[in-house]
Amino acid sequence: MFYEPRKNDHGLPHRPFKALVAPRPIGWISTISDEGIANLAPYSFFNGVSDDPPMVMFSSGGNKDSLVNAESTGEFVCNIVSYALRDAMNASSANVDANVDEFELAGLRKAECRIVKAPRVAEAPAALECRTLKIVDLPGEDGQCSHYRVVFGLVVGIHIADETLIDGLVDAKRLNQLARLGYHDYSAVDKVFSLARPGR
Numbered sequence: 001m002f003y004e005p006r007k008n009d010h011g012l013p014h015r016p017f018k019a020l021v022a023p024r025p026i027g028w029i030s031t032i033s034d035e036g037i038a039n040l041a042p043y044s045f046f047n048g049v050s051d052d053p054p055m056v057m058f059s060s061g062g063n064k065d066s067l068v069n070a071e072s073t074g075e076f077v078c079n080i081v082s083y084a085l086r087d088a089m090n091a092s093s094a095n096v097d098a099n100v101d102e103f104e105l106a107g108l109r110k111a112e113c114r115i116v117k118a119p120r121v122a123e124a125p126a127a128l129e130c131r132t133l134k135i136v137d138l139p140g141e142d143g144q145c146s147h148y149r150v151v152f153g154l155v156v157g158i159h160i161a162d163e164t165l166i167d168g169l170v171d172a173k174r175l176n177q178l179a180r181l182g183y184h185d186y187s188a189v190d191k192v193f194s195l196a197r198p199g200r
């Protein structure tokens, strides 16, 4: 089959795009508002974009609270979601008012960050403290602005739970990271294999 997204002529029950660009890691973004209210929400339009220095991005469909706080405070945290945290992650995605603290909503503990003011998820196996570098408004079709805004961040501090390390390496199975597939589907890392690059 073939379809053109701008015509939405796939003839399927749901748009298949997100099921194809999958699995996507989930950036569980914690921020703090100018009023001092903690905020937490999952973003699967999330990824690392460089490793030296480490940088990440998340993409917000409009001015959601995470973006507003990352823009006004200049900081955010990407917490890594393990399979064990799937229900809390989902609970934190509720569309609630900016004055609601989703840590409390999802029954999560806050841990202090070292460099940024926003709290991190104490239960998360890892967290990236970030400084907001740039926010890019994505252009849409025919020069129109899409409603997506991408937040780029410089990673200035990295927390890793000791129990996820084996012989100094992050063990993917212990991290047991959750990823987003299409529709309402998720995956967790349970199969790992290695490939050496040619000539190395």
Ligand SMILES: Cc1cc2nc3c(=O)[nH]c(=O)nc-3n(C[C@H](O)[C@H](O)[C@H](O)COP(=O)(O)O)c2cc1C
Pocket: 026, 039, 040, 041, 042, 043, 044, 045, 046, 059, 060, 061, 062, 064, 065, 066, 067, 089, 090, 092, 093, 094, 095, 096, 180
């Ligand atoms: C697994 C998952 C991934 C999500 N990814 C995104 C995303 O990439 N971009 C987005 O705008 N919303 C995404 N959402 C929806 C937001 O989490 C939701 O709108 C949330 O209420 C935003 O909270 P905030 O306003 O506190 O930032 C996702 C939801 C779930 C459950």
